[in-house]
Amino acid sequence: MTEIMLKVEKLVKKFGGLTATDSLDFDVREGEIHAIIGPNGAGKTTLIHQLSGLLKPDSGSIQFDGKEINNLSAPQRCLEGLVRSYQITSIFKDFTVLNNVAMSIQACEGHSFRFWHSADKDISLAEKAMKVLIETKLEEKANVLADNLAHGEQRQLEIAMAIATSPKMLLLDEPMAGMGPEESSSVTKFLQSMKYKYTMLLIEHDMNAVFALADRITVLVYGKSIACGIPEEIRSNKEVRAAYLGNG
Protein backbone atom coordinates (compact mmCIF):
# COMPACT_ATOMS: atom_id res chain seq x y z
CA MET A 1 0.00 0.00 0.00
CA THR A 2 1.41 3.37 -0.94
CA GLU A 3 1.43 6.20 1.48
CA ILE A 4 -1.50 8.53 1.94
CA MET A 5 -0.62 12.03 0.77
CA LEU A 6 -3.84 13.86 1.56
CA LYS A 7 -6.48 12.75 4.02
CA VAL A 8 -9.74 14.59 4.51
CA GLU A 9 -11.98 13.60 7.42
CA LYS A 10 -15.49 14.72 8.29
CA LEU A 11 -15.05 18.01 6.47
CA VAL A 12 -18.03 20.35 6.81
CA LYS A 13 -18.62 23.77 5.26
CA LYS A 14 -21.95 25.55 5.44
CA PHE A 15 -23.03 28.79 3.77
CA GLY A 16 -26.13 29.79 5.71
CA GLY A 17 -28.62 27.00 5.15
CA LEU A 18 -26.63 25.46 2.33
CA THR A 19 -24.24 22.65 3.16
CA ALA A 20 -21.55 22.89 0.50
CA THR A 21 -19.33 20.21 2.02
CA ASP A 22 -21.21 17.60 3.99
CA SER A 23 -19.10 15.49 6.31
CA LEU A 24 -16.77 14.54 3.50
CA ASP A 25 -14.14 11.82 3.80
CA PHE A 26 -11.61 10.84 1.19
CA ASP A 27 -7.92 10.36 0.72
CA VAL A 28 -5.37 10.67 -2.04
CA ARG A 29 -2.44 8.28 -2.21
CA GLU A 30 1.05 9.28 -3.14
CA GLY A 31 1.55 9.27 -6.91
CA GLU A 32 -2.09 8.79 -7.75
CA ILE A 33 -4.47 10.93 -9.75
CA HIS A 34 -7.65 11.14 -7.79
CA ALA A 35 -10.51 12.73 -9.69
CA ILE A 36 -13.51 14.38 -8.13
CA ILE A 37 -16.56 14.63 -10.32
CA GLY A 38 -20.05 15.84 -9.67
CA PRO A 39 -22.77 18.01 -11.14
CA ASN A 40 -22.59 21.80 -10.97
CA GLY A 41 -23.07 23.03 -7.43
CA ALA A 42 -21.80 19.80 -5.93
CA GLY A 43 -19.23 21.77 -3.94
CA LYS A 44 -16.13 20.89 -5.90
CA THR A 45 -14.60 24.35 -6.03
CA THR A 46 -15.58 24.97 -2.40
CA LEU A 47 -13.61 21.86 -1.57
CA ILE A 48 -10.52 23.11 -3.41
CA HIS A 49 -10.84 26.46 -1.62
CA GLN A 50 -10.78 24.65 1.71
CA LEU A 51 -7.88 22.43 0.75
CA SER A 52 -5.83 25.38 -0.50
CA GLY A 53 -6.60 27.49 2.56
CA LEU A 54 -8.75 30.22 1.01
CA LEU A 55 -11.83 29.07 2.93
CA LYS A 56 -11.89 27.80 6.48
CA PRO A 57 -13.95 24.67 7.01
CA ASP A 58 -16.53 24.71 9.80
CA SER A 59 -15.24 21.42 11.12
CA GLY A 60 -13.26 18.37 10.14
CA SER A 61 -9.63 17.77 9.47
CA ILE A 62 -7.27 17.99 6.51
CA GLN A 63 -3.99 16.14 6.76
CA PHE A 64 -1.30 16.60 4.17
CA ASP A 65 1.85 14.52 4.10
CA GLY A 66 1.15 13.28 7.62
CA LYS A 67 0.57 16.76 9.03
CA GLU A 68 -2.62 18.53 10.08
CA ILE A 69 -2.81 21.64 7.89
CA ASN A 70 -6.19 23.03 8.85
CA ASN A 71 -4.62 26.00 10.62
CA LEU A 72 -2.06 26.83 7.96
CA SER A 73 -2.61 29.88 5.76
CA ALA A 74 -2.81 29.60 1.97
CA PRO A 75 0.82 30.63 1.41
CA GLN A 76 2.04 28.23 4.11
CA ARG A 77 0.21 25.33 2.47
CA CYS A 78 1.79 26.18 -0.85
CA LEU A 79 5.22 26.17 0.72
CA GLU A 80 4.44 22.78 2.30
CA GLY A 81 3.95 21.50 -1.24
CA LEU A 82 0.18 21.58 -1.68
CA VAL A 83 -0.57 23.94 -4.54
CA ARG A 84 -3.68 24.63 -6.58
CA SER A 85 -4.63 25.86 -10.01
CA TYR A 86 -7.75 27.80 -10.89
CA GLN A 87 -10.85 27.04 -12.89
CA ILE A 88 -11.10 30.68 -13.95
CA THR A 89 -7.65 31.51 -15.19
CA SER A 90 -5.77 33.39 -12.52
CA ILE A 91 -2.50 34.76 -13.80
CA PHE A 92 -0.60 38.06 -13.72
CA LYS A 93 -1.90 39.50 -16.95
CA ASP A 94 0.50 42.42 -17.19
CA PHE A 95 3.56 40.21 -16.65
CA THR A 96 5.31 38.21 -19.33
CA VAL A 97 4.79 34.45 -19.38
CA LEU A 98 8.32 33.97 -18.10
CA ASN A 99 7.79 36.36 -15.20
CA ASN A 100 4.50 34.74 -14.25
CA VAL A 101 6.36 31.52 -13.69
CA ALA A 102 9.29 33.36 -12.12
CA MET A 103 6.92 34.63 -9.40
CA SER A 104 6.22 31.03 -8.39
CA ILE A 105 9.90 30.22 -8.31
CA GLN A 106 10.76 33.33 -6.35
CA ALA A 107 8.17 32.31 -3.75
CA CYS A 108 10.09 29.11 -3.03
CA GLU A 109 13.44 30.84 -2.66
CA GLY A 110 12.78 32.30 0.76
CA HIS A 111 11.57 35.78 1.58
CA SER A 112 11.39 38.48 -1.05
CA PHE A 113 12.52 41.39 1.09
CA ARG A 114 15.25 42.10 -1.42
CA PHE A 115 14.91 45.68 -2.40
CA TRP A 116 17.86 46.62 -4.50
CA HIS A 117 19.00 44.10 -7.10
CA SER A 118 17.07 44.01 -10.32
CA ALA A 119 14.97 40.89 -10.65
CA ASP A 120 15.16 41.22 -14.44
CA LYS A 121 18.91 40.70 -14.26
CA ASP A 122 18.57 37.69 -11.99
CA ILE A 123 19.68 35.01 -14.42
CA SER A 124 19.12 32.03 -12.16
CA LEU A 125 15.51 33.05 -11.63
CA ALA A 126 14.90 33.32 -15.37
CA GLU A 127 16.70 30.03 -16.05
CA LYS A 128 14.59 28.14 -13.55
CA ALA A 129 11.44 29.70 -14.97
CA MET A 130 12.51 28.76 -18.47
CA LYS A 131 12.95 25.15 -17.41
CA VAL A 132 9.33 25.03 -16.29
CA LEU A 133 8.21 26.67 -19.53
CA ILE A 134 10.04 24.01 -21.52
CA GLU A 135 8.42 21.33 -19.40
CA THR A 136 5.00 22.85 -20.10
CA LYS A 137 5.75 23.63 -23.77
CA LEU A 138 5.36 27.37 -23.36
CA GLU A 139 9.00 28.28 -24.03
CA GLU A 140 8.23 30.00 -27.32
CA LYS A 141 5.86 32.36 -25.57
CA ALA A 142 8.28 33.26 -22.78
CA ASN A 143 8.39 36.97 -23.54
CA VAL A 144 4.76 37.44 -24.50
CA LEU A 145 2.48 39.30 -22.11
CA ALA A 146 0.28 36.75 -20.38
CA ASP A 147 -2.78 38.78 -21.35
CA ASN A 148 -1.98 38.28 -25.04
CA LEU A 149 -1.93 34.49 -24.88
CA ALA A 150 -4.68 32.41 -26.45
CA HIS A 151 -7.13 30.88 -24.01
CA GLY A 152 -5.59 27.42 -24.22
CA GLU A 153 -2.13 28.81 -23.59
CA GLN A 154 -3.35 30.75 -20.57
CA ARG A 155 -4.71 27.50 -19.19
CA GLN A 156 -1.28 25.94 -19.71
CA LEU A 157 0.36 28.86 -17.96
CA GLU A 158 -2.10 28.43 -15.12
CA ILE A 159 -0.76 24.90 -14.55
CA ALA A 160 2.84 25.94 -15.19
CA MET A 161 2.62 28.47 -12.35
CA ALA A 162 1.43 25.76 -10.00
CA ILE A 163 4.15 23.34 -11.07
CA ALA A 164 6.84 26.01 -10.73
CA THR A 165 6.35 26.08 -6.96
CA SER A 166 7.85 22.54 -6.95
CA PRO A 167 4.86 20.99 -5.23
CA LYS A 168 4.35 17.51 -3.88
CA MET A 169 0.72 17.59 -4.82
CA LEU A 170 -1.39 19.53 -7.32
CA LEU A 171 -5.00 20.52 -6.78
CA LEU A 172 -6.28 21.02 -10.31
CA ASP A 173 -9.56 22.88 -10.56
CA GLU A 174 -10.97 22.05 -14.00
CA PRO A 175 -7.74 22.37 -15.98
CA MET A 176 -9.66 21.77 -19.23
CA ALA A 177 -12.32 24.41 -18.58
CA GLY A 178 -13.33 26.16 -21.80
CA MET A 179 -11.08 24.08 -24.02
CA GLY A 180 -11.86 22.47 -27.33
CA PRO A 181 -11.43 18.70 -27.72
CA GLU A 182 -7.99 19.05 -29.26
CA GLU A 183 -6.55 21.28 -26.58
CA SER A 184 -8.22 19.17 -23.98
CA SER A 185 -6.59 16.00 -25.21
CA SER A 186 -3.19 17.69 -25.27
CA VAL A 187 -3.63 18.73 -21.63
CA THR A 188 -4.68 15.15 -20.85
CA LYS A 189 -1.46 13.93 -22.41
CA PHE A 190 0.51 16.47 -20.48
CA LEU A 191 -1.04 15.46 -17.16
CA GLN A 192 -0.42 11.85 -18.04
CA SER A 193 3.26 12.64 -18.45
CA MET A 194 3.29 14.39 -15.08
CA LYS A 195 1.78 11.39 -13.35
CA TYR A 196 3.98 9.82 -10.66
CA LYS A 197 5.95 13.04 -10.55
CA TYR A 198 3.15 14.80 -8.68
CA THR A 199 0.22 13.48 -6.78
CA MET A 200 -2.90 15.10 -8.21
CA LEU A 201 -6.40 15.86 -7.15
CA LEU A 202 -8.27 16.52 -10.35
CA ILE A 203 -11.59 18.24 -10.60
CA GLU A 204 -12.92 18.04 -14.12
CA HIS A 205 -16.09 17.97 -16.15
CA ASP A 206 -14.51 16.39 -19.21
CA MET A 207 -15.36 12.73 -18.63
CA ASN A 208 -13.02 11.45 -21.33
CA ALA A 209 -10.15 13.11 -19.53
CA VAL A 210 -11.26 11.90 -16.13
CA PHE A 211 -11.62 8.27 -17.18
CA ALA A 212 -8.35 8.39 -19.08
CA LEU A 213 -6.35 9.86 -16.22
CA ALA A 214 -7.82 8.93 -12.88
CA ASP A 215 -6.71 6.04 -10.73
CA ARG A 216 -9.66 6.58 -8.47
CA ILE A 217 -12.76 8.72 -8.71
CA THR A 218 -14.88 10.24 -5.99
CA VAL A 219 -18.38 11.37 -6.95
CA LEU A 220 -19.62 14.41 -5.12
CA VAL A 221 -23.32 15.32 -4.94
CA TYR A 222 -24.54 18.14 -2.70
CA GLY A 223 -21.22 18.10 -0.87
CA LYS A 224 -21.46 14.41 -0.07
CA SER A 225 -19.39 11.61 -1.48
CA ILE A 226 -21.84 9.11 -2.96
CA ALA A 227 -19.24 6.80 -4.43
CA CYS A 228 -15.50 6.31 -4.54
CA GLY A 229 -13.58 3.75 -6.50
CA ILE A 230 -11.63 2.87 -9.62
CA PRO A 231 -13.08 4.15 -12.92
CA GLU A 232 -14.74 0.84 -13.82
CA GLU A 233 -16.59 0.75 -10.52
CA ILE A 234 -17.79 4.30 -10.96
CA ARG A 235 -18.88 3.71 -14.51
CA SER A 236 -21.07 0.81 -13.46
CA ASN A 237 -22.38 2.34 -10.24
CA LYS A 238 -26.16 2.81 -10.51
CA GLU A 239 -26.39 5.63 -8.03
CA VAL A 240 -23.73 7.58 -9.87
CA ARG A 241 -25.48 7.05 -13.19
CA ALA A 242 -28.71 8.32 -11.81
CA ALA A 243 -27.14 11.37 -10.20
CA TYR A 244 -24.66 12.37 -12.77
CA LEU A 245 -23.70 10.34 -15.76
CA GLY A 246 -27.24 10.14 -17.09
CA ASN A 247 -28.05 6.84 -18.69
CA GLY A 248 -25.17 6.92 -21.16
Add this chain to the structure above:
Amino acid sequence: MPVIAPAIGQEFYTDVFARIMIVTIAAISLNFIMGYGGMISFGHAIFVGIGGYSVGILASHGIESAYIQWPIGILMSGLFALIIGAISLRTRGVYFIMITLAFAQMMYFLSVSVEKYGSDDGLTIDSRSDFGLSFFDLNDSMTMYYLAFVLMISCLYINFRIVNSRFGRVLRAGKSNNERMTTIGYPTFRYKLVAFVIAGMMCGLSGLLTANFEDFVSPDMLFWTFSGELIFMVVLGGMGTVMGPLGGAMIFLFLSEILSNITDAWHLIFGPFLILVVLFARGGVDGFLKKYEGPK
Protein backbone atom coordinates in the same frame (compact mmCIF):
# COMPACT_ATOMS: atom_id res chain seq x y z
CA MET B 1 15.14 72.02 -15.38
CA PRO B 2 17.04 71.92 -12.07
CA VAL B 3 19.98 73.72 -13.62
CA ILE B 4 18.01 76.07 -15.78
CA ALA B 5 15.93 77.62 -13.06
CA PRO B 6 18.83 78.97 -11.03
CA ALA B 7 20.58 79.97 -14.27
CA ILE B 8 17.68 82.22 -15.14
CA GLY B 9 18.37 83.66 -11.77
CA GLN B 10 14.86 84.54 -10.87
CA GLU B 11 14.01 83.64 -7.36
CA PHE B 12 10.40 83.19 -8.33
CA TYR B 13 11.26 80.24 -10.55
CA THR B 14 13.61 78.63 -8.08
CA ASP B 15 10.79 78.78 -5.57
CA VAL B 16 8.29 77.30 -7.97
CA PHE B 17 10.64 74.48 -8.91
CA ALA B 18 11.63 73.79 -5.33
CA ARG B 19 7.97 73.49 -4.42
CA ILE B 20 7.35 71.16 -7.36
CA MET B 21 10.26 68.94 -6.39
CA ILE B 22 9.14 68.73 -2.79
CA VAL B 23 5.61 67.80 -3.79
CA THR B 24 7.04 65.35 -6.32
CA ILE B 25 8.67 63.41 -3.48
CA ALA B 26 5.24 62.95 -1.91
CA ALA B 27 3.83 61.94 -5.29
CA ILE B 28 6.63 59.41 -5.83
CA SER B 29 5.84 57.81 -2.51
CA LEU B 30 2.12 57.65 -3.30
CA ASN B 31 2.83 56.24 -6.74
CA PHE B 32 4.98 53.58 -5.12
CA ILE B 33 2.05 52.08 -3.22
CA MET B 34 -0.79 53.15 -5.52
CA GLY B 35 0.71 52.81 -8.99
CA TYR B 36 2.77 49.71 -8.30
CA GLY B 37 0.98 48.17 -5.34
CA GLY B 38 -2.66 49.05 -6.03
CA MET B 39 -3.11 50.59 -2.58
CA ILE B 40 -5.14 53.75 -3.14
CA SER B 41 -4.36 55.75 -0.04
CA PHE B 42 -6.70 58.71 0.28
CA GLY B 43 -4.88 59.90 3.36
CA HIS B 44 -1.37 60.20 2.09
CA ALA B 45 -1.07 63.84 3.16
CA ILE B 46 -1.02 62.57 6.74
CA PHE B 47 2.68 61.73 6.33
CA VAL B 48 3.48 65.15 4.90
CA GLY B 49 1.82 66.50 8.01
CA ILE B 50 3.74 64.25 10.36
CA GLY B 51 7.05 65.15 8.72
CA GLY B 52 6.14 68.83 8.80
CA TYR B 53 4.93 68.91 12.40
CA SER B 54 8.04 67.01 13.52
CA VAL B 55 10.05 70.02 12.43
CA GLY B 56 7.49 72.52 13.72
CA ILE B 57 6.99 70.98 17.15
CA LEU B 58 10.66 70.28 17.79
CA ALA B 59 11.59 73.78 16.63
CA SER B 60 8.99 75.31 18.94
CA HIS B 61 10.79 73.55 21.82
CA GLY B 62 14.06 74.97 20.65
CA ILE B 63 15.37 71.78 19.10
CA GLU B 64 16.64 72.95 15.73
CA SER B 65 19.27 70.37 14.92
CA ALA B 66 18.50 68.60 11.65
CA TYR B 67 20.19 65.52 13.04
CA ILE B 68 17.40 65.23 15.58
CA GLN B 69 14.50 66.66 13.57
CA TRP B 70 14.97 64.66 10.38
CA PRO B 71 15.42 61.17 11.83
CA ILE B 72 12.49 61.77 14.18
CA GLY B 73 10.32 63.05 11.34
CA ILE B 74 11.09 60.06 9.16
CA LEU B 75 10.79 57.53 11.97
CA MET B 76 7.50 58.99 13.17
CA SER B 77 6.12 58.83 9.63
CA GLY B 78 7.25 55.22 9.39
CA LEU B 79 5.74 54.38 12.76
CA PHE B 80 2.39 55.92 11.86
CA ALA B 81 2.49 54.16 8.49
CA LEU B 82 3.07 50.90 10.34
CA ILE B 83 0.06 51.43 12.59
CA ILE B 84 -2.25 52.78 9.86
CA GLY B 85 -1.10 50.13 7.39
CA ALA B 86 -1.48 47.27 9.86
CA ILE B 87 -5.12 48.23 10.32
CA SER B 88 -6.17 49.50 6.90
CA LEU B 89 -4.38 46.89 4.78
CA ARG B 90 -6.79 44.31 6.15
CA THR B 91 -9.38 45.92 3.90
CA ARG B 92 -9.47 46.36 0.15
CA GLY B 93 -10.77 48.65 -2.51
CA VAL B 94 -13.21 51.32 -1.41
CA TYR B 95 -12.84 50.32 2.24
CA PHE B 96 -9.11 50.90 2.09
CA ILE B 97 -9.71 54.32 0.56
CA MET B 98 -12.22 55.21 3.27
CA ILE B 99 -10.14 53.97 6.16
CA THR B 100 -7.00 55.82 5.07
CA LEU B 101 -9.12 58.92 4.64
CA ALA B 102 -10.53 58.44 8.12
CA PHE B 103 -7.07 58.21 9.65
CA ALA B 104 -5.96 61.36 7.86
CA GLN B 105 -9.06 63.25 9.03
CA MET B 106 -8.44 62.09 12.58
CA MET B 107 -4.94 63.52 12.45
CA TYR B 108 -6.26 66.66 10.82
CA PHE B 109 -8.69 67.30 13.65
CA LEU B 110 -5.97 66.48 16.16
CA SER B 111 -3.72 69.11 14.59
CA VAL B 112 -6.59 71.63 14.60
CA SER B 113 -7.39 71.02 18.24
CA VAL B 114 -3.94 71.20 19.82
CA GLU B 115 -3.68 74.86 20.77
CA LYS B 116 -0.16 74.54 22.04
CA TYR B 117 0.97 73.97 18.48
CA GLY B 118 -1.09 76.67 16.83
CA SER B 119 -4.32 74.74 16.24
CA ASP B 120 -5.83 75.88 12.94
CA ASP B 121 -3.63 78.97 12.72
CA GLY B 122 -0.66 76.74 12.16
CA LEU B 123 2.78 76.96 13.60
CA THR B 124 5.43 79.35 12.36
CA ILE B 125 8.94 77.95 12.31
CA ASP B 126 11.45 80.58 13.41
CA SER B 127 14.50 78.76 12.25
CA ARG B 128 15.05 76.15 9.59
CA SER B 129 16.64 72.79 10.39
CA ASP B 130 20.25 73.33 11.38
CA PHE B 131 22.78 70.99 9.81
CA GLY B 132 25.64 72.67 11.69
CA LEU B 133 27.61 73.21 8.53
CA SER B 134 28.60 76.67 7.40
CA PHE B 135 28.39 75.82 3.71
CA PHE B 136 25.07 74.04 4.10
CA ASP B 137 22.53 76.50 5.45
CA LEU B 138 18.91 75.93 4.57
CA ASN B 139 18.17 79.63 4.97
CA ASP B 140 19.99 80.07 1.71
CA SER B 141 17.36 79.50 -0.96
CA MET B 142 19.81 77.87 -3.37
CA THR B 143 20.93 75.38 -0.74
CA MET B 144 17.29 74.59 -0.07
CA TYR B 145 16.72 74.23 -3.77
CA TYR B 146 19.60 71.83 -4.34
CA LEU B 147 18.74 69.81 -1.27
CA ALA B 148 15.23 69.32 -2.63
CA PHE B 149 16.70 68.45 -6.00
CA VAL B 150 19.13 65.85 -4.67
CA LEU B 151 16.49 64.29 -2.44
CA MET B 152 13.97 64.12 -5.27
CA ILE B 153 16.48 62.44 -7.59
CA SER B 154 17.36 60.02 -4.78
CA CYS B 155 13.72 59.16 -4.25
CA LEU B 156 13.20 58.63 -7.98
CA TYR B 157 16.21 56.33 -8.01
CA ILE B 158 15.23 54.43 -4.86
CA ASN B 159 11.74 53.95 -6.29
CA PHE B 160 13.23 52.73 -9.57
CA ARG B 161 15.47 50.22 -7.84
CA ILE B 162 12.80 48.88 -5.52
CA VAL B 163 10.07 48.41 -8.11
CA ASN B 164 12.43 46.37 -10.28
CA SER B 165 13.73 44.24 -7.42
CA ARG B 166 12.27 40.98 -6.19
CA PHE B 167 10.31 42.95 -3.62
CA GLY B 168 8.98 45.20 -6.37
CA ARG B 169 7.83 42.22 -8.37
CA VAL B 170 5.92 40.92 -5.37
CA LEU B 171 4.33 44.35 -4.98
CA ARG B 172 3.32 44.60 -8.66
CA ALA B 173 2.11 41.03 -8.88
CA GLY B 174 0.02 41.63 -5.75
CA LYS B 175 -1.67 44.51 -7.51
CA SER B 176 -2.27 42.35 -10.54
CA ASN B 177 -3.70 39.33 -8.71
CA ASN B 178 -3.50 39.23 -4.94
CA GLU B 179 -5.26 35.91 -4.44
CA ARG B 180 -2.96 34.09 -6.80
CA MET B 181 -0.02 35.50 -4.88
CA THR B 182 -1.26 33.85 -1.71
CA THR B 183 -1.80 30.49 -3.40
CA ILE B 184 1.69 30.42 -4.91
CA GLY B 185 3.15 31.02 -1.49
CA TYR B 186 3.35 34.73 -0.68
CA PRO B 187 2.02 36.12 2.59
CA THR B 188 1.10 39.31 0.74
CA PHE B 189 0.02 41.33 3.78
CA ARG B 190 3.53 41.74 5.17
CA TYR B 191 4.92 42.79 1.80
CA LYS B 192 2.24 45.42 1.40
CA LEU B 193 2.79 46.64 4.92
CA VAL B 194 6.52 47.09 4.34
CA ALA B 195 5.78 48.97 1.11
CA PHE B 196 3.32 51.18 3.00
CA VAL B 197 5.93 52.00 5.63
CA ILE B 198 8.56 52.82 2.99
CA ALA B 199 6.06 55.13 1.28
CA GLY B 200 5.15 56.72 4.62
CA MET B 201 8.77 57.52 5.40
CA MET B 202 9.42 58.92 1.94
CA CYS B 203 6.34 61.08 2.21
CA GLY B 204 7.47 62.21 5.67
CA LEU B 205 10.65 63.42 4.02
CA SER B 206 8.53 65.57 1.74
CA GLY B 207 6.89 66.99 4.86
CA LEU B 208 10.25 67.81 6.45
CA LEU B 209 11.20 69.73 3.34
CA THR B 210 7.84 71.48 3.14
CA ALA B 211 8.11 72.74 6.70
CA ASN B 212 11.59 74.09 6.05
CA PHE B 213 10.66 75.59 2.74
CA GLU B 214 7.50 77.35 3.94
CA ASP B 215 8.83 78.15 7.45
CA PHE B 216 5.36 77.17 8.49
CA VAL B 217 3.22 74.14 9.19
CA SER B 218 -0.54 74.07 9.41
CA PRO B 219 -3.38 71.54 9.50
CA ASP B 220 -3.95 72.27 5.79
CA MET B 221 -0.92 70.10 5.07
CA LEU B 222 -2.82 67.01 6.09
CA PHE B 223 -6.29 67.99 4.93
CA TRP B 224 -7.94 65.50 2.60
CA THR B 225 -7.90 67.87 -0.36
CA PHE B 226 -4.13 67.64 -0.46
CA SER B 227 -4.34 63.82 -0.39
CA GLY B 228 -6.72 64.08 -3.32
CA GLU B 229 -4.37 66.40 -5.20
CA LEU B 230 -1.55 63.89 -4.72
CA ILE B 231 -3.72 61.14 -6.18
CA PHE B 232 -4.44 63.38 -9.13
CA MET B 233 -0.80 64.15 -9.75
CA VAL B 234 -0.03 60.43 -9.80
CA VAL B 235 -2.91 59.68 -12.18
CA LEU B 236 -2.01 62.67 -14.31
CA GLY B 237 1.62 61.60 -14.66
CA GLY B 238 0.80 57.96 -15.25
CA MET B 239 0.36 55.41 -12.49
CA GLY B 240 3.08 52.87 -12.06
CA THR B 241 5.70 54.73 -14.08
CA VAL B 242 9.02 55.88 -12.71
CA MET B 243 8.91 59.48 -13.97
CA GLY B 244 5.14 59.86 -13.83
CA PRO B 245 4.96 61.57 -10.43
CA LEU B 246 7.39 64.27 -11.56
CA GLY B 247 5.43 64.98 -14.73
CA GLY B 248 2.14 64.90 -12.86
CA ALA B 249 3.30 67.23 -10.10
CA MET B 250 4.79 69.67 -12.61
CA ILE B 251 1.70 69.89 -14.76
CA PHE B 252 -0.62 70.04 -11.78
CA LEU B 253 1.25 72.81 -9.99
CA PHE B 254 2.07 74.80 -13.13
CA LEU B 255 -1.48 74.72 -14.36
CA SER B 256 -2.97 75.69 -11.04
CA GLU B 257 -0.41 78.51 -10.77
CA ILE B 258 -1.07 79.81 -14.27
CA LEU B 259 -4.83 79.40 -14.19
CA SER B 260 -5.17 81.01 -10.79
CA ASN B 261 -3.32 84.05 -12.16
CA ILE B 262 -5.78 84.34 -15.04
CA THR B 263 -9.00 83.97 -13.17
CA ASP B 264 -10.33 83.46 -9.67
CA ALA B 265 -12.66 80.77 -10.93
CA TRP B 266 -9.71 78.68 -12.13
CA HIS B 267 -11.16 75.52 -10.65
CA LEU B 268 -13.86 75.75 -13.32
CA ILE B 269 -11.22 75.19 -16.00
CA PHE B 270 -9.01 72.88 -13.98
CA GLY B 271 -11.80 70.48 -13.03
CA PRO B 272 -12.91 69.66 -16.59
CA PHE B 273 -9.26 69.35 -17.63
CA LEU B 274 -8.69 66.68 -15.01
CA ILE B 275 -11.82 64.85 -16.11
CA LEU B 276 -10.60 64.89 -19.72
CA VAL B 277 -7.27 63.44 -18.67
CA VAL B 278 -8.95 60.62 -16.83
CA LEU B 279 -11.27 59.92 -19.74
CA PHE B 280 -8.87 60.16 -22.66
CA ALA B 281 -5.34 59.69 -21.42
CA ARG B 282 -5.58 56.55 -19.36
CA GLY B 283 -1.86 56.15 -18.87
CA GLY B 284 -1.48 59.80 -17.90
CA VAL B 285 1.15 61.98 -19.53
CA ASP B 286 3.54 59.06 -19.72
CA GLY B 287 1.07 56.89 -21.60
CA PHE B 288 0.18 59.81 -23.88
CA LEU B 289 3.81 60.35 -24.83
CA LYS B 290 4.38 56.64 -25.44
CA LYS B 291 1.37 56.50 -27.74
CA TYR B 292 2.76 59.25 -29.93
CA GLU B 293 6.34 58.12 -29.91
CA GLY B 294 5.29 55.56 -32.45
CA PRO B 295 6.73 52.08 -32.84
CA LYS B 296 10.45 51.77 -32.45
